[in-house]
Amino acid sequence: MRPNNFNFKNGILNVEDMSLNDVLANFSTPFYIYTKASILESCEAYLSNIESTDLVCFAVKANSNLQLLKILAEAGLGFDVVSGGELSRVIKIGADPKKIVFSGVGKTKAELAKAAELEIFSINVESSYELENIIELEKNPRVSFRINPDMSGDTHPYIETGKADCKFGISEVEAISLAKKYSPEEINLVGITAHIGSQITNTDLFLELLEKLKSLASQFEAYGHSIDHLDVGGGLAIDYKMENNFNPSELVKELKANVGNYSLLLEPGRSMVAQAGALITKVIGEKENGDRKFLIVDAAMNDLMRPSLYNARHEIENIIENTEDKESFTVVGPVCETADSFGDEFKLSAKADDHLIIYSSGAYGSSMGSNYNSRLRPAEILIDAGSYKIIRREESFDDLIKLEEI
Ligand SMILES: Cc1ncc(COP(=O)(O)O)c(C=O)c1O
Numbered sequence: 145m146r147p148n149n150f151n152f153k154n155g156i157l158n159v160e161d162m163s164l165n166d167v168l169a170n171f172s173t174p175f176y177i178y179t180k181a182s183i184l185e186s187c188e189a190y191l192s193n194i195e196s197t198d199l200v201c202f203a204v205k206a207n208s209n210l211q212l213l214k215i216l217a218e219a220g221l222g223f224d225v226v227s228g229g230e231l232s233r234v235i236k237i238g239a240d241p242k243k244i245v246f247s248g249v250g251k252t253k254a255e256l257a258k259a260a261e262l263e264i265f266s267i268n269v270e271s272s273y274e275l276e277n278i279i280e281l282e283k284n285p286r287v288s289f290r291i292n293p294d295m296s297g298d299t300h301p302y303i304e305t306g307k308a309d310c311k312f313g314i315s316e317v318e319a320i321s322l323a324k325k326y327s328p329e330e331i332n333l334v335g336i337t338a339h340i341g342s343q344i345t346n347t348d349l350f351l352e353l354l355e356k357l358k359s360l361a362s363q364f365e366a367y368g369h370s371i372d373h374l375d376v377g378g379g380l381a382i383d384y385k386m387e388n389n390f391n392p393s394e395l396v397k398e399l400k401a402n403v404g405n406y407s408l409l410l411e412p413g414r415s416m417v418a419q420a421g422a423l424i425t426k427v428i429g430e431k432e433n434g435d436r437k438f439l440i441v442d443a444a445m446n447d448l449m450r451p452s453l454y455n456a457r458h459e460i461e462n463i464i465e466n467t468e469d470k471e472s473f474t475v476v477g478p479v480c481e482t483a484d485s486f487g488d489e490f491k492l493s494a495k496a497d498d499h500l501i502i503y504s505s506g507a508y509g510s511s512m513g514s515n516y517n518s519r520l521r522p523a524e525i526l527i528d529a530g531s532y533k534i535i536r537r538e539e540s541f542d543d544l545i546k547l548e549e550i
Pocket residue numbers: 203206224247248305339341342343377378379380411412413414415
């Protein structure tokens with residue numbers, strides 16, 4: 145039998161001295177749990193290999209909890225935001241506007257005006273109309289062109305963003321013609337950025353991208369623009385099987401060695417927080433239908449959407465092992481969709497009321513959550529130095545309906 149301590153595989157989520165009994169006793173499931181130590185470790189892996197002129201901007205979409213953002217800001221990170229809401233979140237926790245980049249394929253005029261007013265580090269422009277909307281503001285904010293690099297990340301189609309026919313970015317040809325069309329007096333073009341996609345396992349792609357950005361930079365400079373930074377986006381994979389992890393340090397070192405005289409900017413999301421978080425759920429019951437043995441748990445696709453949306457596989461284990469033989473289960477939630485499944489063939493020895501842990505849920509977990517089926521959003525709990533604190537309380541029914549009128 146395993147002790148009632150978190151002692152996760154390979155030390156990835158390492159809170160060894162933290163007894164879970166307290167947490168399990170005090171919170172109704174499902175809930176998210178994060179470890180500060182693990183988040184700080186990822187920060188260190190990125191930050192220890194850059195200089196003060198470089199910037200690591202956490203992709204807020206991966207996890208937008210205010211307390212986690214605060215930890216990241218205090219560790220020295222900037223932020224990559226993709227909406228006015230995310231921009232407001234990072235301003236709320238006191239982030240330095242000079243460390244914020246604003247990406248996104250459909251920024252509204254109001255969002256652009258807000259970013260310009262805040263004088264953020266860079267508005268990452270994704271189309272010619274967006275550039276025109278920025279010029280109309282007459283504020284001359286710092287802008288970068290987000291290039292569509294026409295590269296494949298060899299990842300799930302829903303998280304490929306760098307292929308020619310994806311909606312993101314501006315083609316290289318169009319970017320060059322915009323750099324030619326608008327003089328440095330008309331636009332303050334200071335950077336070039338691109339994001340190949342997410343969950344990228346081939347790190348050579350980032351170096352290939354960097355070469356593209358460098359070549360474009362010299363072409364933009366030939367039209368008089370002063371490019372100060374190159375931004376290779378985010379996308380570094382994590383190992384959802386939790387056997388090996390990709391080490392950001394090596395990648396950052398190689399990028400630094402090749403970036404030339406430009407500042408380097410990175411926008412990691414998943415690789416910063418995914419392994420620092422888990423979703424804790426309780427077994428409601430078991431049943432058999434056809435050839436399948438189902439374990440029905442109280443977490444569902446509205447809490448963690450990745451398995452339903454991308455067919456993603458998160459490791460699942462009993463928190464407290466029991467001595468009974470393991471069986472093969474399909475683990476599903478209560479939501480009325482067949483897609484509400486965490487996957488087949490999980491080897492578990494669980495029964496009603498047992499707690500399970502769904503690993504690697506710190507990124508694109510709570511931030512993609514919803515209230516589908518009028519389910520209440522779960523609590524989020526942070527483990528820090530052997531104690532825990534609530535960083536988002538669980539939703540109540542009153543929270544759920546407070547904006548509605550009868
Ligand atoms: C522009 C941009 N930057 C950064 C990221 C973060 O990617 P990841 O979480 O894979 O590191 C994304 C994710 O979609 C993105 O679209």
